[in-house]
Amino acid sequence: MAAKVPRDRIIESAAALLAEGGRDAVSTRAVCAAAGVQTPTIYRLFGDMRGLLDAVASHGFTAYLAQKSAIQDSDDPVADLRAGWDLHVGFGLAQPSLYTLIFGDARPGQEPAAALKAAELLAYRVKRIAQAGRLRVSEERAAQFVHATGKGVTLTLIATPPEQRDLGLSSMARESVLAAVTSESPPDAAGGLTNAAVSLRASLDDAAALSLAERNLLDEWLLRISKQ
Template structure:
């Protein structure tokens, strides 16, 4: 191993140790417990090391959120897709709710601040998982609204459900609330049968929009125009 590789390996180990310490502090005491001083003491490093590796405290918190959510994805969410993509969407909802209730401080870190998904690597990854679920529903012609509308509705409803449940004393949480919210959202965005079997342009547009990038006999520019038209149709 070259000297450069040794340095890089040591840097990676230090970074991982800092993230683990910060994650433990977050779980135990919430966001306010994750101070530069407490993390540096727990990880056995000087404060400048944290700034050098993460830029600032927000960079460290983003790394903690990404690590925590990625660990959850590796253990729970990445699973073989089922026959029914709507059932997979239900399962994804349940996993999201379970993740939030099991990791309240981490969830608040990811979703408590109204930031665009791209501003947080963990949030961006969560959106990619959700978009994949919605895309499969669209591909089989069972989406009654545009993909972006569906993604945003599921996301908003799921986050609202988790934050509402977290605000309740644990012993007073209504276990039926998540299921009722989930089924209301699914009823709003999906159909019982493929929309291609029913009249109306929206379902057909949503299904075509889901697979338009697979069309090889159109140029990139033509696909872009077609996407714009299809988005306008599904937007109503």
């Protein structure tokens, strides 16, 4: 079996230190000792410790994303989003140090690659709800609300001693969010203008009969309606 390249050894060593001792355990000295490399190697490969931590986050998040992506689309996109929420919270409780590394250190305009991938998957789940005519608000607002609430709940549970955690908090928050942004069924002919606008906007890419400029203009109008 071929020996692992230094980059892989460094990332795996840092990930192990993070899992065992939290963020404070991932020092340059500790990583170098565990990976069998010199300090300049870390800076040559990752730029700085922030770069290494971002690489560790992406590495550790890969398995989670594979698991989350493996959720097969069902006939009920709201149920799929519910399953994704539970998986997200479960990941945070199973790997608190990694979760906090990814979601607990907000840097405006500098989201870790792992967080961006998770956002893309969430956006996909929300778009499916919109296409089904079951989204009450714009896709952007729904995704932000789900993300912000899910992250807040998960970080709160992580900060609570295991024996004191109320896991019902997650279920309560999840159902409250879903009730706020989704509906039980598509709007009927008598109403549901906002839902209809959101649904049509989610499918604009399929409107081949319109030019790009026309789709952009219609997108702007529909977004305005969906925010009313």
